[in-house]
Amino acid sequence: xxSATFRLLGHQFVDWITDYRQRLxxxxxxxQAKPGDxxxxxxxxPPAVGGRLKEVLAVLEKDVMPGITHWNHPSFFxxxxxxxxxxxxxxxxxxxxxxxxxxxxxxxPAATELEEVVMDWxxxxxxxxxxxxxxxxxxxxxxxxxxxxCARERASGYxxxxxxxxxxxxxxxxxxxxxxxxxxEKAALLAGFxxxxxxxxxxxxxxxxxxxxxxxxxxxxxxxxxxxxxxVAAIGTTGTTALDPLKDIAxxxxxxxxxxxxxxALAGTxxxxxxxxxxxxxxxxxxxxxxxxxxxxxVGFDFSAYFVRDVQHLxxxxxxxxxxxRTAHDGEVKNFRDWHIPLGRRFRALKLWFFLMDVGVEGxxxxxxxxxxxxxxxxxxxxxxxxxxxxxxxxxxxxxxxxVPEPMRGDEAALMRHNLEIARxxxxxGKAYITPSVLKGRQxxxxxxxxxxxxxxxxxxxxxxxxxxxxEE
Amino acid sequence: xxSATFRLLGHQFVDWITDYRQRLxxxxxxxQAKPGDxxxxxxxxPPAVGGRLKEVLAVLEKDVMPGITHWNHPSFFxxxxxxxxxxxxxxxxxxxxxxxxxxxxxxxPAATELEEVVMDWxxxxxxxxxxxxxxxxxxxxxxxxxxxxCARERASGYxxxxxxxxxxxxxxxxxxxxxxxxxxEKAALLAGFxxxxxxxxxxxxxxxxxxxxxxxxxxxxxxxxxxxxxxVAAIGTTGTTALDPLKDIAxxxxxxxxxxxxxxALAGTxxxxxxxxxxxxxxxxxxxxxxxxxxxxxVGFDFSAYFVRDVQHLxxxxxxxxxxxRTAHDGEVKNFRDWHIPLGRRFRALKLWFFLMDVGVEGxxxxxxxxxxxxxxxxxxxxxxxxxxxxxxxxxxxxxxxxVPEPMRGDEAALMRHNLEIARxxxxxGKAYITPSVLKGRQxxxxxxxxxxxxxxxxxxxxxxxxxxxxEE
Numbered sequence: 001x002x003s004a005t006f007r008l009l010g011h012q013f014v015d016w017i018t019d020y021r022q023r024l025x026x027x028x029x030x031x032q033a034k035p036g037d038x039x040x041x042x043x044x045x046p047p048a049v050g051g052r053l054k055e056v057l058a059v060l061e062k063d064v065m066p067g068i069t070h071w072n073h074p075s076f077f078x079x080x081x082x083x084x085x086x087x088x089x090x091x092x093x094x095x096x097x098x099x100x101x102x103x104x105x106x107x108x109p110a111a112t113e114l115e116e117v118v119m120d121w122x123x124x125x126x127x128x129x130x131x132x133x134x135x136x137x138x139x140x141x142x143x144x145x146x147x148x149x150c151a152r153e154r155a156s157g158y159x160x161x162x163x164x165x166x167x168x169x170x171x172x173x174x175x176x177x178x179x180x181x182x183x184x185e186k187a188a189l190l191a192g193f194x195x196x197x198x199x200x201x202x203x204x205x206x207x208x209x210x211x212x213x214x215x216x217x218x219x220x221x222x223x224x225x226x227x228x229x230x231x232v233a234a235i236g237t238t239g240t241t242a243l244d245p246l247k248d249i250a251x252x253x254x255x256x257x258x259x260x261x262x263x264x265a266l267a268g269t270x271x272x273x274x275x276x277x278x279x280x281x282x283x284x285x286x287x288x289x290x291x292x293x294x295x296x297x298x299v300g301f302d303f304s305a306y307f308v309r310d311v312q313h314l315x316x317x318x319x320x321x322x323x324x325x326r327t328a329h330d331g332e333v334k335n336f337r338d339w340h341i342p343l344g345r346r347f348r349a350l351k352l353w354f355f356l357m358d359v360g361v362e363g364x365x366x367x368x369x370x371x372x373x374x375x376x377x378x379x380x381x382x383x384x385x386x387x388x389x390x391x392x393x394x395x396x397x398x399x400x401x402x403x404v405p406e407p408m409r410g411d412e413a414a415l416m417r418h419n420l421e422i423a424r425x426x427x428x429x430g431k432a433y434i435t436p437s438v439l440k441g442r443q444x445x446x447x448x449x450x451x452x453x454x455x456x457x458x459x460x461x462x463x464x465x466x467x468x469x470x471x472e473e
Numbered sequence: 474x475x476s477a478t479f480r481l482l483g484h485q486f487v488d489w490i491t492d493y494r495q496r497l498x499x500x501x502x503x504x505q506a507k508p509g510d511x512x513x514x515x516x517x518x519p520p521a522v523g524g525r526l527k528e529v530l531a532v533l534e535k536d537v538m539p540g541i542t543h544w545n546h547p548s549f550f551x552x553x554x555x556x557x558x559x560x561x562x563x564x565x566x567x568x569x570x571x572x573x574x575x576x577x578x579x580x581x582p583a584a585t586e587l588e589e590v591v592m593d594w595x596x597x598x599x600x601x602x603x604x605x606x607x608x609x610x611x612x613x614x615x616x617x618x619x620x621x622x623c624a625r626e627r628a629s630g631y632x633x634x635x636x637x638x639x640x641x642x643x644x645x646x647x648x649x650x651x652x653x654x655x656x657x658e659k660a661a662l663l664a665g666f667x668x669x670x671x672x673x674x675x676x677x678x679x680x681x682x683x684x685x686x687x688x689x690x691x692x693x694x695x696x697x698x699x700x701x702x703x704x705v706a707a708i709g710t711t712g713t714t715a716l717d718p719l720k721d722i723a724x725x726x727x728x729x730x731x732x733x734x735x736x737x738a739l740a741g742t743x744x745x746x747x748x749x750x751x752x753x754x755x756x757x758x759x760x761x762x763x764x765x766x767x768x769x770x771x772v773g774f775d776f777s778a779y780f781v782r783d784v785q786h787l788x789x790x791x792x793x794x795x796x797x798x799r800t801a802h803d804g805e806v807k808n809f810r811d812w813h814i815p816l817g818r819r820f821r822a823l824k825l826w827f828f829l830m831d832v833g834v835e836g837x838x839x840x841x842x843x844x845x846x847x848x849x850x851x852x853x854x855x856x857x858x859x860x861x862x863x864x865x866x867x868x869x870x871x872x873x874x875x876x877v878p879e880p881m882r883g884d885e886a887a888l889m890r891h892n893l894e895i896a897r898x899x900x901x902x903g904k905a906y907i908t909p910s911v912l913k914g915r916q917x918x919x920x921x922x923x924x925x926x927x928x929x930x931x932x933x934x935x936x937x938x939x940x941x942x943x944x945e946e
Contacts, residue, residue: 003494010563013563039587046833049833050830050833087526089572092566095565096773101552106504110506111540114515166665183816186793189637194634194640321655353529358474
């Protein structure tokens with residue numbers, strides 16, 4: 001493709017995206033496609049001859065769009081808000097257009113240094129002390145894996161340089177809440193700890209980890225000759241945004257020399273508000289922290305912010321230093337390839353820079369407060385009607401509810417079917433998208449608020465639909 | 474930002490990227506920035522108030538560009554070609570603009586199904602049988618880690634569901650070439666094997682793994698009561714694109730029940746040419762394979778193609794299935810979140826689709842052949858001059874050379890200084906960028922050919938500069 005064609009098509013695609021965003025609200029939120037529908041639109045073999053990019057827009061419109069679930073739709077209340085702001089899209093144009101690799105400082109100094117700048121901005125924005133240093137990861141799953149690897153290596157005296165986890169020494173143990181994200185379990189298993197040495201601690205009635213049980217688990221492991229190694233605290237669990245008692249966990253971690261990793265993937269965004277920071281009191285006593293600007297904040301995926309206090313330890317665990325990656329400036333600069341698992345790196349710092357230049361910290365705070373108010377409004381509606389139950393405290397922007405018609409009260413199986421059917425009707429209607437989820441054996445409807453374009457009226461519409469479908473059903 | 478502003482700025486950024494690509498050849502390839510230069514251009518605190526995105530273009534131009542190393546420059550011969558084609562950039566506009574999460578089928582069916590389509594196209598393009606299934610990973614490092622985790626779990630009977638690597642059973646051992654990529658070592662260490670159980674097998678005089686040594690390593694480990702677990706074969710090592718004898722390794726792997734992972738990160742692109750496929754004879758007897766369309770091929774980073782034969786095994790190792798991720802269609806569809814480490818996924822399939830629609834398989838083949846011819850031409854020049862040495866066979870597009878002035882012959886320390894100085898002069902000149910690298914204790918200059926815009930004249934210029942700097946030095 002020559003430059004003139006790129007310029008022309010570039011404008012066309014920007015226009016197409018602009019038009020898409022403008023008509024977003026008119027589209028069904030959840031794709032109504034059936035398995036295989038989209039695949040069937042494409043040929044089974046690759047195009048032998050090129051020059052066909054001009055066909056793509058029409059195919060996108062006709063064959064791809066029916067298979068899109070619209071995460072930036074104002075009535076997207078499923079999973080978690082995953083806002084890709086306009087500013088982010090612009091930053092991605094630049095990142096892709098420059099096409100640089102930021103694996104080492106020298107492979108593009110600007111990629112490394114702008115990342116240092118914006119990650120330090122973010123550190124300040126969420127009220128962390130200067131003892132923390134940030135780096136961009138792809139996802140919280142990967143960041144949490146890195147944390148458990150750091151924990152493993154600290155507890156084992158850098159076993160990876162000798163026998164790894166295959167030393168036959170007393171097993172290392174990891175602790176987390178039974179409401180923690182699935183990525184914690186995945187990370188512990190991939191890091192080689194084994195399910196037998198992962199303790200998912202039972203939570204209390206607000207779904208926060210029970211300190212008495214955590215403490216007794218650690219002590220009985222010690223008594224059994226095992227080696228407690230790491231604890232993961234959730235600030236905002238995935239199911240209900242429950243808050244583990246971080247300060248207490250930090251004290252325990254200190255006493256038993258546990259690595260403390262904090263998963264604030266979604267809730268970290270709320271820490272941009274000073275009035276929310278009580279939620280992670282104790283954070284400064286943690287070792288590592290992940291929060292995802294690519295969720296509620298507005299920086300398009302992927303952009304996980306991983307903060308660590310002991311950079312040298314992270315590098316010692318993650319670094320390899322072959323000759324073909326060495327450069328003249330090693331030692332004076334950061335080489336972010338040694339701060340995580342992948343080697344290659346996109347120029348993702350641009351996204352946070354563009355985003356903040358566009359909204360500013362105050363603008364972002366305003367939007368987060370709007371979402372918190374919307375969640376409280378929604379909660380208040382639910383509380384007005386006897387047949388609706390709140391399943392968990394509304395800490396942030398997630399409201400977990402279920403419909404309990406009088407005749408079904410106490411019949412969990414019937415309630416499950418009933419609430420699943422409500423979710424199915426809402427989602428199939430295309431008017432909104434919510435996540436049906438199970439909380440300690442009870443079916444709930446999870447309403448996760450915080451798309452950039454979600455206003456009160458979208459919640460009013462959802463609440464109306466929930467009532468209608470629940471009574472019709 | 475409102476839609477009108479996005480449309481306007483979107484056009485401006487597309488124009489800016491187009492202009493950038495057009496003047497690329499006039500820019501110094503390697504950034505001439507000094508540590509801290511770029512960081513110093515930015516304020517130490519985030520913008521409190523937004524609405525400032527219009528300033529960004531000027532800052533990009535003035536403060537960021539001096540810190541950019543131009544990976545798409547026609548005289549970029551460092552590391553590996555990392556082509557971000559125009560088509561890729563357009564696809565990224567769409568991916569970012571749609572802003573969908575492809576973690577599960579239902580979270581955007583089109584993201585999953587288009588990925589199935591294009592990964593199957595790619596499978597056909599590199600001549601793999603239908604026994605392989607592909608999935609997009611972020612990088613070869615992550616893919617290789619997944620392979621070693623799959624190996625670990627197969628050899629241990631899914632130890633992650635019990636004691637992990639902490640069972641005290643006979644240690645598992647991993648084998649690879651001492652010329653393998655650093656990510657193999659990193660993966661083995663992160664997966665918990667431990668350096669004591671990683672065997673980096675010495676290579677022969679063309680830098681391929683020595684089968685006699687591999688076999689005796691396995692046998693002596695068995696004799697010592699260890700459990701050989703996995704072998705990684707490099708089809709195209711990073712240093713010199715050496716080819717491990719895959720067919721022989723596959724036979725050995727079969728005999729000793731080793732997991733066989735093939736790292737063809739760069740060289741996999743060459744397999745689009747039928748005449749190159751002899752290079753990976755034996756591939757069908759391997760278990761997993763990674764090749765990076767985001768390198769030489771032209772699909773912008775990140776886009777690693779990970780191919781596996783036993784999908785169910787991969788899923789069993791990588792999957793967690795919490796209630797909030799379950800959907801009505803699980804079981805009938807692919808949920809790619811369970812095919813790798815991260816949970817979230819960008820809509821990266823668009824990049825390969827756009828790219829192939831633009832160039833077609835035949836166009837791609839033509840470009841790869843051009844690069845191979847350029848490498849052979851460059852090799853021929855080197856061979857004409859007595860003071861220049863080829864350090865390795867030119868298998869593909871990488872030419873490894875050094876300058877050996879008669880007075881320095883045999884003095885490795887002097888040759889190292891001399892060749893490092895040549896590289897420094899080339900790179901500091903801004904006219905080209907090559908990688909100085911050490912091969913078995915000997916300093917070499919690595920010329921990695923294959924940027925999309927690299928023509929013969931760029932190599933002629935490089936060859937002229939190499940001769941000039943080597944005689945001046």
